[in-house]
Amino acid sequence: LGCALMGLLPNGALVALFGDLGAGKTNFVRGMAEAAGMGATVTSPTFTLVHEYHGARTLYHLDLYRITAPEQVFDLGYEDLFDPKDGVCAVEWAEHAEGLLPERRVDIRLAHESGDARSVVIENWSLLPSGWERRVGAE
Numbered sequence: 151l152g153c154a155l156m157g158l159l160p161n162g163a164l165v166a167l168f169g170d171l172g173a174g175k176t177n178f179v180r181g182m183a184e185a186a187g188m189g190a191t192v193t194s195p196t197f198t199l200v201h202e203y204h205g206a207r208t209l210y211h212l213d214l215y216r217i218t219a220p221e222q223v224f225d226l227g228y229e230d231l232f233d234p235k236d237g238v239c240a241v242e243w244a245e246h247a248e249g250l251l252p253e254r255r256v257d258i259r260l261a262h263e264s265g266d267a268r269s270v271v272i273e274n275w276s277l278l279p280s281g282w283e284r285r286v287g288a289e
Contacts, residue, residue, distance in 0.1 A: 151270060152181025154286040155256070158278050159238050161207065164252055166244030169260035174268050175242040178258060179211050182240055194242065199226060208237030214246035223247045 159165070165182070167175040180192040188205035194213050203209040210231050217223060223246070231239050232252055244251060257273040274282060 151286060152178040152183075153185040154181075155258075155272075156182040156185035156238065158282055158285060159256070160277075161237055162233050162235060163238045163277055164232050164255040165238065165240045166251055166255055166257045167240060167242045167260070168244055168257065170262065173260040173262055175258075175260060178260065179209070179240045179242070182238070183209055183211075186237075200231065208234060210234050210237060210239040212239065212241045214241060214243040217243070217246040220247055220249055223250055 155165070167178060169175050176192065176194045183192045183203050183205070186203070186205040186207045186209055188203045188209065192203065192211065193201070194211075194215075199212060199214070199216070201211045203211065212226070212231060214223065228247065228250055232241075232250070233239075241247065241251075244257070253275060254277050255275050256277050257271075257275065259271040259273070261269045263269050272286070
């Protein structure tokens with residue numbers, strides 16, 4: 151799903167990921183990285199907060215799990231990260247940056263279901279092109 155979505159995202163896009171621990175946020179970003187032709191192993195930047203992956207496009211991967219107040223996001227230089235001119239930004243634990251996220255974005259809400267199953271809800275906030283649901287199999 152991350153791979154399919156990445157092909158639809160313009161440069162400057164932000165993907166806000168929401169979900170409990172182990173819901174699949176980092177795996178979603180791995181799919182995005184694969185679509186951008188990145189050979190790097192994608193890991194969650196829980197302690198470094200930001201990873202950059204360079205391929206056909208740049209993918210900025212943020213993990214805000216350790217952020218306790220939106221004000222701490224200012225120290226990351228979030229303005230440039232949340233609007234990357236040369237690529238796409240994926241933010242895990244995006245709820246920790248509430249109020250700072252751009253209005254134009256895609257929200258991905260992942261939740262545990264029974265066994266290994268996950269539910270995924272995609273909310274397009276004026277970013278994805280018309281017909282995006284068919285292209286990512288969301289219909």
